[in-house]
Amino acid sequence: MVPSTSAGEDSWTSPGLDFLISVDRRTRGLGGALQQAIRDGIHAGRLHPGDPLPSTRALAADLGVARGTVVEHADPSSFPRQGWAAVMRRVLAEAPDEAFGYADPRGRPELRAALAGYLGRARGVRATTANLQVCAGAGHALGIAFRALAAHGARLLAVEDPSSPRMHEIAAGTGLDVVALPCDGSGARAGVLAGLGADAVVVTPAHQYPLGVTLSPQRRAELLAWARGTGGIIVEDDYDGELRYDRQPVQALQALDPGRVIYVGTTSKSLAAALRVGWLVGPPQLTGQVADVIRIINAWPSSLEQLALARFIETGMFDRHIRRMRGIYRQRRDLLVATLSQRVPQLQITGIAAGGHALVRLPPGGPGEHELVAKAALAGLAVDGLSGYRVGGVPTDGREQPALVIGYGTPAGRSYRAAVAALGDFLRAAYTPQTAPPSRP
Numbered sequence: 001m002v003p004s005t006s007a008g009e010d011s012w013t014s015p016g017l018d019f020l021i022s023v024d025r026r027t028r029g030l031g032g033a034l035q036q037a038i039r040d041g042i043h044a045g046r047l048h049p050g051d052p053l054p055s056t057r058a059l060a061a062d063l064g065v066a067r068g069t070v071v072e073h074a075d076p077s078s079f080p081r082q083g084w085a086a087v088m089r090r091v092l093a094e095a096p097d098e099a100f101g102y103a104d105p106r107g108r109p110e111l112r113a114a115l116a117g118y119l120g121r122a123r124g125v126r127a128t129t130a131n132l133q134v135c136a137g138a139g140h141a142l143g144i145a146f147r148a149l150a151a152h153g154a155r156l157l158a159v160e161d162p163s164s165p166r167m168h169e170i171a172a173g174t175g176l177d178v179v180a181l182p183c184d185g186s187g188a189r190a191g192v193l194a195g196l197g198a199d200a201v202v203v204t205p206a207h208q209y210p211l212g213v214t215l216s217p218q219r220r221a222e223l224l225a226w227a228r229g230t231g232g233i234i235v236e237d238d239y240d241g242e243l244r245y246d247r248q249p250v251q252a253l254q255a256l257d258p259g260r261v262i263y264v265g266t267t268s269k270s271l272a273a274a275l276r277v278g279w280l281v282g283p284p285q286l287t288g289q290v291a292d293v294i295r296i297i298n299a300w301p302s303s304l305e306q307l308a309l310a311r312f313i314e315t316g317m318f319d320r321h322i323r324r325m326r327g328i329y330r331q332r333r334d335l336l337v338a339t340l341s342q343r344v345p346q347l348q349i350t351g352i353a354a355g356g357h358a359l360v361r362l363p364p365g366g367p368g369e370h371e372l373v374a375k376a377a378l379a380g381l382a383v384d385g386l387s388g389y390r391v392g393g394v395p396t397d398g399r400e401q402p403a404l405v406i407g408y409g410t411p412a413g414r415s416y417r418a419a420v421a422a423l424g425d426f427l428r429a430a431y432t433p434q435t436a437p438p439s440r441p
Protein backbone atom coordinates (compact mmCIF):
# COMPACT_ATOMS: atom_id res chain seq x y z
CA MET A 1 0.00 0.00 0.00
CA VAL A 2 2.00 3.01 -1.18
CA PRO A 3 0.30 6.41 -1.31
CA SER A 4 2.02 8.87 -3.65
CA THR A 5 0.82 11.93 -1.81
CA SER A 6 2.03 15.19 -3.25
CA ALA A 7 1.26 18.56 -1.61
CA GLY A 8 -2.49 18.79 -1.10
CA GLU A 9 -3.23 15.95 -3.51
CA ASP A 10 -4.57 12.67 -2.25
CA SER A 11 -3.84 10.44 -5.22
CA TRP A 12 -2.71 6.83 -5.02
CA THR A 13 -0.46 4.90 -7.31
CA SER A 14 -2.51 1.88 -8.27
CA PRO A 15 -3.96 0.10 -11.25
CA GLY A 16 -7.44 0.83 -9.87
CA LEU A 17 -7.95 -1.92 -7.34
CA ASP A 18 -11.28 -2.49 -5.67
CA PHE A 19 -11.73 -2.35 -1.93
CA LEU A 20 -14.57 -1.98 0.49
CA ILE A 21 -14.90 1.54 1.78
CA SER A 22 -17.56 3.29 3.77
CA VAL A 23 -17.53 7.07 3.61
CA ASP A 24 -19.43 9.35 5.94
CA ARG A 25 -19.54 12.44 3.74
CA ARG A 26 -21.42 14.47 6.35
CA THR A 27 -18.52 14.53 8.79
CA ARG A 28 -15.35 14.52 6.69
CA GLY A 29 -14.06 15.14 3.22
CA LEU A 30 -13.18 12.40 0.78
CA GLY A 31 -9.48 12.44 1.69
CA GLY A 32 -10.17 12.12 5.43
CA ALA A 33 -12.74 9.47 4.84
CA LEU A 34 -10.27 7.48 2.73
CA GLN A 35 -7.62 7.67 5.42
CA GLN A 36 -10.08 6.49 8.05
CA ALA A 37 -11.30 3.69 5.79
CA ILE A 38 -7.74 2.54 5.17
CA ARG A 39 -6.97 2.60 8.91
CA ASP A 40 -10.12 0.57 9.54
CA GLY A 41 -9.15 -1.86 6.80
CA ILE A 42 -5.72 -2.42 8.37
CA HIS A 43 -7.16 -2.87 11.87
CA ALA A 44 -9.70 -5.36 10.55
CA GLY A 45 -6.96 -7.28 8.72
CA ARG A 46 -8.47 -6.62 5.30
CA LEU A 47 -5.56 -4.52 4.05
CA HIS A 48 -1.91 -5.33 4.38
CA PRO A 49 1.30 -3.37 3.87
CA GLY A 50 2.08 -3.48 0.16
CA ASP A 51 -1.55 -3.74 -1.01
CA PRO A 52 -2.12 -1.21 -3.81
CA LEU A 53 -5.13 1.10 -3.56
CA PRO A 54 -7.57 2.57 -6.06
CA SER A 55 -7.17 6.09 -7.33
CA THR A 56 -9.42 8.66 -5.69
CA ARG A 57 -10.79 9.34 -9.15
CA ALA A 58 -11.94 5.77 -9.43
CA LEU A 59 -13.22 5.83 -5.88
CA ALA A 60 -14.99 9.10 -6.49
CA ALA A 61 -16.79 7.58 -9.45
CA ASP A 62 -17.67 4.53 -7.40
CA LEU A 63 -18.99 6.47 -4.45
CA GLY A 64 -20.85 9.05 -6.45
CA VAL A 65 -18.56 11.81 -5.11
CA ALA A 66 -18.11 14.73 -7.47
CA ARG A 67 -14.43 15.03 -8.46
CA GLY A 68 -14.50 16.39 -11.93
CA THR A 69 -15.28 14.22 -14.87
CA VAL A 70 -14.50 10.55 -14.66
CA VAL A 71 -12.94 9.78 -18.01
CA GLU A 72 -13.85 6.14 -18.52
CA HIS A 73 -16.56 4.92 -20.17
CA ALA A 74 -15.93 1.82 -21.67
CA ASP A 75 -15.46 -0.62 -24.47
CA PRO A 76 -18.82 -2.35 -24.71
CA SER A 77 -17.44 -5.81 -25.36
CA SER A 78 -17.54 -7.32 -21.92
CA PHE A 79 -15.33 -10.37 -21.58
CA PRO A 80 -11.69 -9.31 -21.33
CA ARG A 81 -10.55 -11.64 -24.10
CA GLN A 82 -7.08 -10.21 -24.51
CA GLY A 83 -6.34 -10.04 -20.80
CA TRP A 84 -7.60 -13.57 -20.28
CA ALA A 85 -5.58 -14.86 -23.21
CA ALA A 86 -2.49 -13.18 -21.75
CA VAL A 87 -2.90 -14.74 -18.31
CA MET A 88 -3.79 -18.12 -19.80
CA ARG A 89 -0.64 -18.02 -21.97
CA ARG A 90 1.41 -17.36 -18.84
CA VAL A 91 -0.34 -20.18 -17.00
CA LEU A 92 0.31 -22.65 -19.80
CA ALA A 93 3.94 -21.61 -19.98
CA GLU A 94 4.65 -21.54 -16.25
CA ALA A 95 2.26 -23.89 -14.43
CA PRO A 96 4.05 -26.78 -12.73
CA ASP A 97 3.46 -30.26 -14.15
CA GLU A 98 1.36 -31.23 -11.13
CA ALA A 99 -1.22 -28.60 -12.18
CA PHE A 100 -2.16 -30.88 -15.09
CA GLY A 101 -3.01 -33.79 -12.80
CA TYR A 102 -5.95 -34.35 -10.45
CA ALA A 103 -6.62 -31.21 -8.50
CA ASP A 104 -6.94 -30.45 -4.81
CA PRO A 105 -10.73 -30.69 -4.33
CA ARG A 106 -10.65 -27.43 -2.33
CA GLY A 107 -9.33 -25.59 -5.37
CA ARG A 108 -5.88 -24.40 -6.42
CA PRO A 109 -4.06 -22.82 -3.47
CA GLU A 110 -3.04 -19.89 -5.70
CA LEU A 111 -6.70 -19.09 -6.41
CA ARG A 112 -7.82 -19.57 -2.85
CA ALA A 113 -5.14 -17.14 -1.69
CA ALA A 114 -5.97 -14.58 -4.40
CA LEU A 115 -9.71 -14.82 -3.74
CA ALA A 116 -9.27 -14.59 0.03
CA GLY A 117 -7.33 -11.34 -0.46
CA TYR A 118 -9.77 -9.94 -2.98
CA LEU A 119 -12.91 -10.80 -1.02
CA GLY A 120 -11.37 -9.35 2.14
CA ARG A 121 -10.60 -5.96 0.66
CA ALA A 122 -13.53 -5.67 -1.78
CA ARG A 123 -16.37 -7.22 0.22
CA GLY A 124 -15.04 -7.35 3.79
CA VAL A 125 -15.27 -11.16 3.79
CA ARG A 126 -13.19 -12.98 6.42
CA ALA A 127 -11.64 -15.58 4.14
CA THR A 128 -8.45 -17.60 4.33
CA THR A 129 -7.07 -20.37 2.16
CA ALA A 130 -8.37 -22.76 4.84
CA ASN A 131 -12.05 -21.73 4.85
CA LEU A 132 -12.42 -20.89 1.15
CA GLN A 133 -13.66 -23.58 -1.21
CA VAL A 134 -13.50 -23.06 -4.98
CA CYS A 135 -16.72 -24.19 -6.68
CA ALA A 136 -18.11 -24.39 -10.21
CA GLY A 137 -20.27 -21.27 -9.85
CA ALA A 138 -22.65 -20.03 -7.18
CA GLY A 139 -25.27 -22.64 -8.03
CA HIS A 140 -22.71 -25.37 -7.31
CA ALA A 141 -21.64 -23.58 -4.12
CA LEU A 142 -25.24 -23.29 -2.91
CA GLY A 143 -25.81 -27.00 -3.55
CA ILE A 144 -22.68 -27.82 -1.55
CA ALA A 145 -23.73 -25.47 1.26
CA PHE A 146 -27.22 -26.96 1.47
CA ARG A 147 -25.92 -30.54 1.45
CA ALA A 148 -23.36 -29.68 4.13
CA LEU A 149 -26.13 -28.15 6.23
CA ALA A 150 -28.27 -31.27 5.82
CA ALA A 151 -25.30 -33.41 6.88
CA HIS A 152 -24.92 -31.13 9.90
CA GLY A 153 -28.51 -31.90 10.92
CA ALA A 154 -30.47 -29.08 9.27
CA ARG A 155 -33.93 -30.02 8.01
CA LEU A 156 -35.73 -26.79 7.12
CA LEU A 157 -34.29 -24.04 4.91
CA ALA A 158 -35.96 -20.62 4.71
CA VAL A 159 -35.75 -19.18 1.20
CA GLU A 160 -36.48 -15.57 0.30
CA ASP A 161 -39.87 -15.07 -1.29
CA PRO A 162 -39.50 -14.04 -4.09
CA SER A 163 -36.19 -15.58 -5.14
CA SER A 164 -34.55 -17.37 -8.03
CA PRO A 165 -36.47 -20.49 -9.18
CA ARG A 166 -33.02 -22.05 -9.64
CA MET A 167 -32.45 -21.60 -5.91
CA HIS A 168 -35.66 -23.48 -5.17
CA GLU A 169 -34.60 -26.33 -7.45
CA ILE A 170 -31.15 -26.55 -5.89
CA ALA A 171 -32.59 -26.58 -2.37
CA ALA A 172 -35.21 -29.18 -3.28
CA GLY A 173 -32.49 -31.48 -4.62
CA THR A 174 -30.46 -31.48 -1.41
CA GLY A 175 -32.87 -33.10 1.01
CA LEU A 176 -33.86 -29.90 2.83
CA ASP A 177 -37.48 -28.84 3.16
CA VAL A 178 -38.08 -25.29 2.04
CA VAL A 179 -40.17 -22.60 3.70
CA ALA A 180 -40.87 -19.13 2.29
CA LEU A 181 -39.39 -16.08 4.03
CA PRO A 182 -41.30 -13.02 2.77
CA CYS A 183 -39.38 -9.98 1.48
CA ASP A 184 -40.43 -6.35 1.23
CA GLY A 185 -38.79 -3.04 0.38
CA SER A 186 -36.16 -3.56 3.11
CA GLY A 187 -35.25 -7.08 1.98
CA ALA A 188 -35.94 -10.36 3.77
CA ARG A 189 -38.27 -9.97 6.75
CA ALA A 190 -35.82 -11.39 9.27
CA GLY A 191 -38.20 -10.86 12.18
CA VAL A 192 -40.48 -13.53 10.70
CA LEU A 193 -37.73 -16.18 10.80
CA ALA A 194 -38.16 -17.11 14.45
CA GLY A 195 -41.72 -18.23 13.80
CA LEU A 196 -40.77 -20.41 10.82
CA GLY A 197 -38.70 -22.94 12.76
CA ALA A 198 -35.99 -22.95 10.07
CA ASP A 199 -32.50 -24.32 10.75
CA ALA A 200 -30.92 -22.20 8.03
CA VAL A 201 -31.82 -19.35 5.71
CA VAL A 202 -30.50 -18.34 2.29
CA VAL A 203 -30.50 -14.61 1.48
CA THR A 204 -29.22 -12.13 -1.11
CA PRO A 205 -28.46 -9.16 1.19
CA ALA A 206 -26.48 -6.90 -1.16
CA HIS A 207 -29.08 -6.96 -3.93
CA GLN A 208 -32.19 -9.02 -3.30
CA TYR A 209 -32.94 -11.26 -6.23
CA PRO A 210 -35.24 -10.33 -7.90
CA LEU A 211 -36.60 -7.28 -5.99
CA GLY A 212 -33.21 -5.55 -6.21
CA VAL A 213 -33.38 -3.99 -2.73
CA THR A 214 -30.56 -3.99 -0.19
CA LEU A 215 -31.15 -5.65 3.17
CA SER A 216 -31.58 -2.77 5.63
CA PRO A 217 -29.15 -2.43 8.57
CA GLN A 218 -31.96 -3.27 11.00
CA ARG A 219 -32.82 -6.44 9.09
CA ARG A 220 -29.14 -7.42 8.97
CA ALA A 221 -29.00 -7.08 12.74
CA GLU A 222 -32.21 -9.11 13.14
CA LEU A 223 -30.90 -11.83 10.87
CA LEU A 224 -27.67 -12.15 12.83
CA ALA A 225 -29.56 -12.07 16.13
CA TRP A 226 -31.73 -14.94 14.88
CA ALA A 227 -28.65 -16.98 13.90
CA ARG A 228 -26.88 -16.33 17.20
CA GLY A 229 -29.98 -16.97 19.27
CA THR A 230 -31.04 -20.21 17.59
CA GLY A 231 -27.75 -21.63 16.32
CA GLY A 232 -29.11 -21.13 12.79
CA ILE A 233 -26.89 -20.68 9.74
CA ILE A 234 -27.22 -17.89 7.17
CA VAL A 235 -26.24 -18.67 3.58
CA GLU A 236 -25.30 -15.38 1.91
CA ASP A 237 -25.58 -15.45 -1.89
CA ASP A 238 -23.47 -12.46 -2.98
CA TYR A 239 -24.07 -13.18 -6.66
CA ASP A 240 -23.54 -9.63 -7.95
CA GLY A 241 -22.02 -7.82 -4.97
CA GLU A 242 -19.34 -6.13 -7.09
CA LEU A 243 -21.77 -4.45 -9.46
CA ARG A 244 -23.08 -1.32 -7.78
CA TYR A 245 -23.65 2.10 -9.23
CA ASP A 246 -25.25 4.85 -7.17
CA ARG A 247 -24.61 3.67 -3.68
CA GLN A 248 -21.74 2.88 -1.39
CA PRO A 249 -20.66 -0.75 -1.27
CA VAL A 250 -22.53 -2.87 1.23
CA GLN A 251 -20.22 -5.01 3.32
CA ALA A 252 -20.86 -8.73 3.18
CA LEU A 253 -22.95 -10.04 6.06
CA GLN A 254 -20.31 -12.72 6.60
CA ALA A 255 -17.89 -10.03 7.81
CA LEU A 256 -20.11 -9.42 10.83
CA ASP A 257 -20.23 -13.02 12.01
CA PRO A 258 -18.07 -15.51 10.06
CA GLY A 259 -19.08 -18.25 12.49
CA ARG A 260 -22.74 -18.11 11.49
CA VAL A 261 -22.59 -17.29 7.77
CA ILE A 262 -21.71 -19.34 4.69
CA TYR A 263 -20.65 -16.82 2.05
CA VAL A 264 -21.17 -17.71 -1.64
CA GLY A 265 -19.95 -15.77 -4.69
CA THR A 266 -19.38 -16.22 -8.40
CA THR A 267 -17.67 -14.82 -11.48
CA SER A 268 -20.85 -15.36 -13.49
CA LYS A 269 -22.00 -11.73 -13.27
CA SER A 270 -18.63 -10.02 -13.03
CA LEU A 271 -16.62 -11.97 -15.62
CA ALA A 272 -18.44 -14.73 -17.51
CA ALA A 273 -20.92 -17.44 -16.61
CA ALA A 274 -19.06 -19.74 -18.99
CA LEU A 275 -16.02 -19.85 -16.68
CA ARG A 276 -17.99 -21.75 -14.02
CA VAL A 277 -15.94 -20.40 -11.16
CA GLY A 278 -17.48 -19.54 -7.82
CA TRP A 279 -16.57 -19.90 -4.15
CA LEU A 280 -17.86 -20.69 -0.74
CA VAL A 281 -16.44 -19.39 2.54
CA GLY A 282 -17.68 -21.57 5.35
CA PRO A 283 -17.79 -21.39 9.15
CA PRO A 284 -15.40 -23.75 10.99
CA GLN A 285 -18.15 -26.05 12.28
CA LEU A 286 -19.09 -26.98 8.69
CA THR A 287 -15.58 -27.52 7.28
CA GLY A 288 -15.78 -31.31 7.58
CA GLN A 289 -19.23 -31.54 5.98
CA VAL A 290 -18.22 -29.25 3.11
CA ALA A 291 -15.13 -31.38 2.44
CA ASP A 292 -17.23 -34.57 2.48
CA VAL A 293 -19.78 -33.16 0.04
CA ILE A 294 -17.03 -31.94 -2.29
CA ARG A 295 -15.37 -35.35 -2.27
CA ILE A 296 -18.66 -37.04 -3.16
CA ILE A 297 -19.64 -34.54 -5.89
CA ASN A 298 -16.10 -34.79 -7.27
CA ALA A 299 -16.37 -31.85 -9.71
CA TRP A 300 -14.72 -28.45 -9.82
CA PRO A 301 -13.56 -25.92 -12.39
CA SER A 302 -10.48 -26.68 -14.48
CA SER A 303 -7.21 -26.06 -12.65
CA LEU A 304 -5.98 -24.05 -15.62
CA GLU A 305 -8.94 -21.67 -15.43
CA GLN A 306 -8.39 -21.43 -11.69
CA LEU A 307 -4.74 -20.51 -12.18
CA ALA A 308 -5.70 -17.98 -14.83
CA LEU A 309 -8.22 -16.35 -12.51
CA ALA A 310 -5.66 -16.28 -9.70
CA ARG A 311 -3.25 -14.41 -11.96
CA PHE A 312 -6.03 -12.17 -13.25
CA ILE A 313 -6.75 -11.12 -9.66
CA GLU A 314 -3.10 -10.87 -8.54
CA THR A 315 -2.19 -8.58 -11.41
CA GLY A 316 -5.08 -6.18 -10.73
CA MET A 317 -6.78 -7.06 -14.02
CA PHE A 318 -9.87 -8.35 -12.24
CA ASP A 319 -10.38 -5.09 -10.34
CA ARG A 320 -9.92 -3.06 -13.50
CA HIS A 321 -12.34 -5.28 -15.33
CA ILE A 322 -14.98 -4.93 -12.59
CA ARG A 323 -14.61 -1.18 -12.66
CA ARG A 324 -15.03 -1.23 -16.41
CA MET A 325 -18.08 -3.50 -16.15
CA ARG A 326 -19.69 -1.14 -13.66
CA GLY A 327 -19.46 1.57 -16.27
CA ILE A 328 -20.92 -0.65 -18.97
CA TYR A 329 -23.76 -1.92 -16.80
CA ARG A 330 -24.52 1.57 -15.53
CA GLN A 331 -24.86 2.85 -19.08
CA ARG A 332 -27.06 -0.04 -20.05
CA ARG A 333 -29.20 0.50 -16.97
CA ASP A 334 -29.51 4.24 -17.65
CA LEU A 335 -30.60 3.58 -21.21
CA LEU A 336 -33.21 1.07 -20.06
CA VAL A 337 -34.61 3.41 -17.41
CA ALA A 338 -34.64 6.45 -19.72
CA THR A 339 -36.29 4.55 -22.57
CA LEU A 340 -38.98 2.84 -20.50
CA SER A 341 -39.78 5.97 -18.46
CA GLN A 342 -40.12 8.00 -21.61
CA ARG A 343 -42.32 5.46 -23.39
CA VAL A 344 -44.49 4.48 -20.40
CA PRO A 345 -44.20 7.06 -17.60
CA GLN A 346 -46.57 5.08 -15.34
CA LEU A 347 -44.03 2.24 -14.95
CA GLN A 348 -42.23 2.07 -11.60
CA ILE A 349 -38.64 0.95 -12.17
CA THR A 350 -36.88 -0.21 -8.99
CA GLY A 351 -33.94 -2.24 -7.74
CA ILE A 352 -31.49 -0.52 -10.05
CA ALA A 353 -28.75 0.77 -7.71
CA ALA A 354 -26.76 -2.42 -8.29
CA GLY A 355 -26.59 -5.62 -10.28
CA GLY A 356 -27.76 -6.42 -13.78
CA HIS A 357 -31.53 -6.42 -13.61
CA ALA A 358 -34.44 -4.11 -12.88
CA LEU A 359 -37.85 -4.74 -11.41
CA VAL A 360 -40.52 -2.98 -13.43
CA ARG A 361 -43.83 -2.65 -11.60
CA LEU A 362 -46.75 -2.56 -14.02
CA PRO A 363 -49.52 0.01 -13.71
CA PRO A 364 -53.10 -1.09 -13.24
CA GLY A 365 -55.40 -1.15 -16.24
CA GLY A 366 -53.10 -3.01 -18.63
CA PRO A 367 -52.67 -6.66 -19.49
CA GLY A 368 -51.86 -9.07 -16.64
CA GLU A 369 -48.32 -10.27 -15.96
CA HIS A 370 -48.69 -13.66 -17.65
CA GLU A 371 -50.33 -12.20 -20.73
CA LEU A 372 -47.65 -9.54 -21.03
CA VAL A 373 -44.76 -12.02 -20.67
CA ALA A 374 -46.32 -14.32 -23.28
CA LYS A 375 -46.94 -11.47 -25.73
CA ALA A 376 -43.41 -10.17 -25.19
CA ALA A 377 -42.03 -13.62 -26.00
CA LEU A 378 -44.05 -13.67 -29.22
CA ALA A 379 -42.52 -10.30 -30.05
CA GLY A 380 -39.06 -11.81 -29.48
CA LEU A 381 -38.54 -10.08 -26.09
CA ALA A 382 -37.47 -12.26 -23.17
CA VAL A 383 -38.72 -10.85 -19.87
CA ASP A 384 -39.87 -12.64 -16.71
CA GLY A 385 -42.92 -12.06 -14.54
CA LEU A 386 -42.31 -11.58 -10.83
CA SER A 387 -44.81 -14.32 -9.96
CA GLY A 388 -42.43 -16.91 -11.44
CA TYR A 389 -40.02 -16.11 -8.58
CA ARG A 390 -42.49 -16.98 -5.86
CA VAL A 391 -41.55 -19.89 -3.62
CA GLY A 392 -44.01 -22.54 -4.76
CA GLY A 393 -45.04 -20.24 -7.61
CA VAL A 394 -47.85 -18.60 -5.66
CA PRO A 395 -47.85 -14.99 -4.44
CA THR A 396 -47.94 -14.93 -0.63
CA ASP A 397 -50.92 -12.62 -0.37
CA GLY A 398 -52.31 -12.82 -3.90
CA ARG A 399 -52.56 -9.04 -4.03
CA GLU A 400 -49.14 -8.12 -5.37
CA GLN A 401 -48.80 -5.55 -8.09
CA PRO A 402 -47.71 -7.37 -11.27
CA ALA A 403 -44.11 -6.75 -12.27
CA LEU A 404 -41.50 -7.74 -14.83
CA VAL A 405 -37.93 -8.76 -14.07
CA ILE A 406 -35.75 -7.34 -16.83
CA GLY A 407 -32.08 -8.23 -17.10
CA TYR A 408 -29.94 -5.65 -18.85
CA GLY A 409 -26.79 -7.71 -19.29
CA THR A 410 -27.94 -8.87 -22.72
CA PRO A 411 -28.16 -8.59 -25.67
CA ALA A 412 -24.56 -7.75 -26.39
CA GLY A 413 -23.09 -4.60 -27.83
CA ARG A 414 -24.98 -2.56 -30.36
CA SER A 415 -28.03 -4.84 -30.37
CA TYR A 416 -28.86 -3.63 -26.89
CA ARG A 417 -30.16 -0.19 -27.86
CA ALA A 418 -32.52 -1.66 -30.44
CA ALA A 419 -33.77 -4.30 -27.99
CA VAL A 420 -34.50 -1.69 -25.32
CA ALA A 421 -36.32 0.48 -27.86
CA ALA A 422 -38.38 -2.53 -28.97
CA LEU A 423 -39.24 -3.30 -25.34
CA GLY A 424 -40.27 0.32 -24.77
CA ASP A 425 -42.47 0.29 -27.87
CA PHE A 426 -43.98 -3.02 -26.83
CA LEU A 427 -44.88 -1.75 -23.35
CA ARG A 428 -46.20 1.52 -24.71
CA ALA A 429 -48.50 -0.37 -27.08
CA ALA A 430 -49.62 -2.61 -24.19
CA TYR A 431 -50.54 0.40 -22.06
CA THR A 432 -52.06 2.59 -24.74
CA PRO A 433 -55.85 2.38 -24.53
CA GLN A 434 -57.15 0.76 -27.70
CA THR A 435 -59.68 2.88 -29.54
CA ALA A 436 -62.50 0.79 -30.98
CA PRO A 437 -62.59 0.71 -34.79
CA PRO A 438 -65.38 2.90 -36.20
CA SER A 439 -68.56 0.86 -36.61
CA ARG A 440 -69.82 0.34 -40.12
CA PRO A 441 -73.07 2.01 -41.02
Ligand SMILES: Cc1ncc(COP(=O)(O)O)c(C=O)c1O
Nearest residue numbers: 137138139140164209239266268
Ligand atom coordinates in the same frame (compact mmCIF):
# COMPACT_ATOMS: atom_id res chain seq x y z
C1 LIG B 1 -29.62 -15.30 -7.25
C2 LIG B 1 -28.51 -15.90 -8.05
N1 LIG B 1 -27.53 -16.55 -7.43
C3 LIG B 1 -26.48 -17.05 -8.14
C4 LIG B 1 -26.40 -16.92 -9.50
C5 LIG B 1 -25.19 -17.37 -10.27
O1 LIG B 1 -25.13 -18.69 -10.45
P1 LIG B 1 -23.85 -19.35 -11.16
O2 LIG B 1 -22.63 -18.79 -10.53
O3 LIG B 1 -24.04 -20.79 -10.88
O4 LIG B 1 -23.92 -19.02 -12.61
C6 LIG B 1 -27.41 -16.32 -10.18
C7 LIG B 1 -27.33 -16.26 -11.65
O5 LIG B 1 -28.14 -15.70 -12.33
C8 LIG B 1 -28.48 -15.77 -9.45
O6 LIG B 1 -29.46 -15.13 -10.07
